[in-house]
Amino acid sequence: MLAIRALIRNDLRIYMTDRRAMIIGVLVPILIAAFFGYVFGGNGNAEAGKIPLAIVDEDQSEVSRAIAAGLAEAPLVSVQALDRSQAEQRVRTGKVQVAAVIPKNFGAAATLAFLSGEMKPQVEFLLDPSQSMSGLVVEGLFTQLSMREISKIALNGNPVPGLQHGLSIPYIVATTKVTTAQNIPYNGYAHSFAGMTTQFILLAGIDAGILLLMARERGIWQRLRSAPLSKTQFLLARTIATTLISLFQFTLIYIAAIAIFGVHIGGSALGFAALAVALCLLNATFGLMLASIGGSAAATRGIAVLATLVLVMVGGAWVPSFVFPKWLQQASLILPTRWAVDGLDAMTWRGLGLHAALVPVAVLCATATLCLVIAVWRFRWEE
Amino acid sequence: MLSITHLQKRFGQRVAVDDVSFEVRSGETVGLLGPNGAGKTTTLSMMSGISKPDSGSVSFQGQRVHQDANALKRRVGLVPQDLALYDELSAWANLELFGGLYGLSGAALATRAEEALTLVGLANRRRDRVKEFSGGMKRRLNIAGALLHDPELILLDEPTVGVDPQSRNAIFENLEELKRRGKTLVYTTHYMEEAERLCDRIVIIDHGRVVADDSVRGLYRLLPPSQSVALDLELPPAQELLADLAVMPGISAVQVTAGGLRFDIVDFGAHLSRALGHIAGQGARVTSVKTGQTSLEDVFITLTGHAMRDAPVTEAP
Numbered sequence: 001m002l003a004i005r006a007l008i009r010n011d012l013r014i015y016m017t018d019r020r021a022m023i024i025g026v027l028v029p030i031l032i033a034a035f036f037g038y039v040f041g042g043n044g045n046a047e048a049g050k051i052p053l054a055i056v057d058e059d060q061s062e063v064s065r066a067i068a069a070g071l072a073e074a075p076l077v078s079v080q081a082l083d084r085s086q087a088e089q090r091v092r093t094g095k096v097q098v099a100a101v102i103p104k105n106f107g108a109a110a111t112l113a114f115l116s117g118e119m120k121p122q123v124e125f126l127l128d129p130s131q132s133m134s135g136l137v138v139e140g141l142f143t144q145l146s147m148r149e150i151s152k153i154a155l156n157g158n159p160v161p162g163l164q165h166g167l168s169i170p171y172i173v174a175t176t177k178v179t180t181a182q183n184i185p186y187n188g189y190a191h192s193f194a195g196m197t198t199q200f201i202l203l204a205g206i207d208a209g210i211l212l213l214m215a216r217e218r219g220i221w222q223r224l225r226s227a228p229l230s231k232t233q234f235l236l237a238r239t240i241a242t243t244l245i246s247l248f249q250f251t252l253i254y255i256a257a258i259a260i261f262g263v264h265i266g267g268s269a270l271g272f273a274a275l276a277v278a279l280c281l282l283n284a285t286f287g288l289m290l291a292s293i294g295g296s297a298a299a300t301r302g303i304a305v306l307a308t309l310v311l312v313m314v315g316g317a318w319v320p321s322f323v324f325p326k327w328l329q330q331a332s333l334i335l336p337t338r339w340a341v342d343g344l345d346a347m348t349w350r351g352l353g354l355h356a357a358l359v360p361v362a363v364l365c366a367t368a369t370l371c372l373v374i375a376v377w378r379f380r381w382e383e
Numbered sequence: 384m385l386s387i388t389h390l391q392k393r394f395g396q397r398v399a400v401d402d403v404s405f406e407v408r409s410g411e412t413v414g415l416l417g418p419n420g421a422g423k424t425t426t427l428s429m430m431s432g433i434s435k436p437d438s439g440s441v442s443f444q445g446q447r448v449h450q451d452a453n454a455l456k457r458r459v460g461l462v463p464q465d466l467a468l469y470d471e472l473s474a475w476a477n478l479e480l481f482g483g484l485y486g487l488s489g490a491a492l493a494t495r496a497e498e499a500l501t502l503v504g505l506a507n508r509r510r511d512r513v514k515e516f517s518g519g520m521k522r523r524l525n526i527a528g529a530l531l532h533d534p535e536l537i538l539l540d541e542p543t544v545g546v547d548p549q550s551r552n553a554i555f556e557n558l559e560e561l562k563r564r565g566k567t568l569v570y571t572t573h574y575m576e577e578a579e580r581l582c583d584r585i586v587i588i589d590h591g592r593v594v595a596d597d598s599v600r601g602l603y604r605l606l607p608p609s610q611s612v613a614l615d616l617e618l619p620p621a622q623e624l625l626a627d628l629a630v631m632p633g634i635s636a637v638q639v640t641a642g643g644l645r646f647d648i649v650d651f652g653a654h655l656s657r658a659l660g661h662i663a664g665q666g667a668r669v670t671s672v673k674t675g676q677t678s679l680e681d682v683f684i685t686l687t688g689h690a691m692r693d694a695p696v697t698e699a700p
Binding site for chain 2: 218219220221222223224225226227228229230
């Protein structure tokens with residue numbers, strides 16, 4: 001019994017000695033729980049993210065205008081009126097999740113079809129294929145509003161006894177999933193691979209930084225320091241090595257994604273490669289920066305994991321950023337992880353061209369440069 | 384070859400090295416002897432160009448080290464006290480890294496690595512991972528790692544810490560071979576017998592200061608020419624006997640030991656028989672007599688006023 005008590009006391013003492021780890025162990029779950037709770041509605045007071053919706057009103061009838069006005073007032077969507085080509089482009093680039101195309105003569109045809117059930121016009125929904133839930137929400141809203149407006153006109157405000165059971169939705173729906181690449185079906189794994197690859201590449205960067213700090217605490221550091229080696233040479237070698245290791249990891253992950261899960265690089269292969277290199281470079285310099293500003297390996301690990309979790313959570317690696325409240329969607333644009341995930345999405349299932357990779361690559365490279373500058377500035381080479 | 388002049392290094396309020404000066408001549412093996420925390424490792428760090436002194440200087444063949452530390456580093460090999468090895472890599476891969484740091488590659492690197500492994504007796508284990516090595520083998524590989532660029536000066540920081548006597552002997556043989564090849568060695572240790580066996584000259588450091596700098600023979604001259612005598616007695620010695628011995632000519636440092644008593648004697652021939660006669664005359668029965676030379680430990684005690692093991696242990700950060 002005494003032995004058990006001594007062992008328990010010893011374990012508790014050891015746990016209490018690492019206050020930083022203790023705080024991280026409590027803080028991280030609170031932070032993650034708070035983040036997801038907030039994103040998915042919280043206590044009900046937070047402003048939920050609205051679904052960006054484009055209305056293409058080719059009809060311009062009383063009915064279509066009333067539907068558009070009704071959608072504009074709906075709390076779940078944020079509406080913009082566009083022409084078809086603008087709407088298609090915006091859906092393709094992910095700026096709009098759904099576009100509802102109301103065809104010419106919709107109002108008249110739908111009113112007739114409401115009563116007769118024949119000659120139904122076709123409403124087209126252009127859908128970002130990663131946003132199927134948004135598509136269903138918009139379709140439901142559209143149905144609700146169109147039934148209200150069409151019934152007003154068809155029935156002239158008067159109920160028609162006996163017709164209720166015979167009424168049907170007076171139009172048919174055609175949903176088109178919009179991506180740039182032709183004949184490539186949307187693959188739901190593409191976004192998860194973009195997010196998880198970004199996360200684990202960053203975690204590998206932390207490991208590289210921690211290893212460096214551990215080396216500093218061992219004899220190997222003295223060996224390195226006793227060699228005719230400058231700080232710049234050392235940091236450059238570490239950056240290149242970690243970038244190469246991360247690229248290897250990245251390549252294997254995407255080989256699995258492509259071979260097993262059918263993820264397709266539907267956009268620019270060059271853009272995809274540039275993003276991979278930029279992300280791995282960022283990872284390497286991020287790890288170096290941590291090693292340069294961190295204290296001991298143990299102390300730095302907790303802080304680094306916390307920082308990475310924030311980067312990947314808010315960057316949309318776990319859940320797509322469109323589910324965030326609007327302000328957070330905007331705020332997350334300052335994070336390189338958001339650009340990495342969006343860029344990889346653009347080069348895979350969105351099928352966008354090289355131009356769509358340029359800004360994400362530039363953001364990743366700029367952040368990598370900033371990390372490197374901080375690393376060089378703060379790295380303790382001399383003792 | 385290497386001139387250390389008025390070196391000083393502080394860590395916060397604590398002075399780790401305080402006005403240390405000594406010379407290392409070419410081909411010489413110099414021991415830095417002192418207890419843990421005496422400032423040996425910090426001194427060695429400054430000598431190797433790793434650490435900058437707060438004041439004072441290190442000059443290698445007339446050139447101040449910290450003005451062009453890389454020039455010195457190419458000619459110096461450091462064997463750190465902590466094992467400077469990647470456990471998960473093979474011995475050969477470790478040496479490839481260390482040689483590469485000094486600009487070696489290809490056949491030249493392979494030749495040097497082969498020579499270094501042969502010297503430390505690990506040539507047949509080159510492909511094995513370091514984590515499979517015994518402590519002594521790791522220590523020897525740690526030394527090999529400092530030899531690849533064929534340095535003129537080798538700085539060894541307690542290279543035998545934590546190894547068994549057999550491995551320690553193997554390391555001594557490696558170092559003696561390096562001496563035979565004309566290498567200059569600076570060797571820190573807190574083991575007196577190591578310093579005595581290997582070193583041509585010993586610099587004793589205590590509390591960051593040099594308290595002696597001489598050959599082993601020269602250091603012994605600092606002691607009075609006495610030898611110790613230890614007697615085992617059948618019964619503990621009486622106080623009167625101890626008092627009598629303490630005032631006898633040629634006898635000093637009388638102490639009670641677990642089995643009897645111990646004292647230092649200047650001249651065996653003149654004083655030992657008289658002392659033994661007096662002890663027998665007091666009725667004490669001697670069961671054994673042991674005599675011994677003074678040791679470096681005695682030198683250290685004489686110079687510092689405390690034993691090596693009593694010194695405060697405060698390591699440099």
